[in-house]
Amino acid sequence: MVYFKWAFLGTFWLIVAAFFHYTLPQHDVVRIVNTYEERQELNDWTRMFWATPDDQSVELINRDVQFIQAVRPNGDAIVYRNEDTGWGWPPYFKFDTANLYTEANDAISTKAAPEWVKVRHYGWRNEFLSIFPNAVSIKPVAGPDVTIIPWLNIVILTIFFALVWAIWVRWRRFRRNRIDPLLEDFEDSYDAASDSIAEKRGRLGRWLGSWKSKK
Known part of the structure; x- marks a missing residue:
């Protein structure tokens, strides 16, 4: 009985931690290197990791998604998707996908002359499941060592x-x-x-x- 109690509590807090880690905003200091648009297949078991800003997208099996490619200060690559969240969950109320895409293109820089930005996002990156964090905002920062x-x-x-x-x-x-x-x-x-x-x-x-x- 005691083992079941601790197993239940451990599972409960693990789910709570995963929920907050996925939903709460995270901040990355990166250098944007490219933006592109690609058609993505929406599998039934990964659909939850993609935004559903309208009723039509619930029925679609694929759709065009905007992506932002970036590089961290240590050289690791990171890719963000750029989707509206609308009035759904998580409650970021993001309706400015087109504006954010323009800001990302304007912030593109090279390794020789880097421009560092702070990308606010939520979600996870998983290559095996092909899921990406959703970028919410982009703000210029003084350098790669800025404290957030x-x-x-x-x-x-x-x-x-x-x-x-x-x-x-x-x-x-x-x-x-x-x-x-x-x-x-x-x-x-x-x-x-x-x-x-x-x-x-x-x-x-x-x-x-x-x-x-x-x-």
Whole structure:
């Protein structure tokens, strides 16, 4: 029972961590090297990782998607998709895909004369599943070593864990005041009933023993 409890809690918090890691905004300092548009197949098991800004896209099996190619300061490549989120989830309310595509093209630079930008995005990059993080905004920065503090993430996570703490404290208080007394009363009643049954069995045994002795 204890093993099941810890396995359940571990699975629950793993799902919560994955949800926040995918949904909350992340920031990369990169150098944009290219932009392009490509038709993507929307598989049933990877469709969740692509935006669905309109009802028509739910029925489509493929569509044209804009991409932004970039390079990190350490030389690693990263590719972002550029899709509107609309009024759907995650709630970024992104409607400026065309403008962002223009900004990305304007920020293209070479290794000899790099221009560094901060790309705000959400989602994951996975080559095996062919999924890409979705770029939300692009802002110029002074250089590749700029420090970015994720204030929004800090605020959201602080509020979330404060709510979890408040719920946990109230649950502990409710259990101590309401559930534990009921369990104790049940245990006392069970013990009393067990003692009564044992006493009756003892009397029956003594009565049967008296008849055996008479025989």
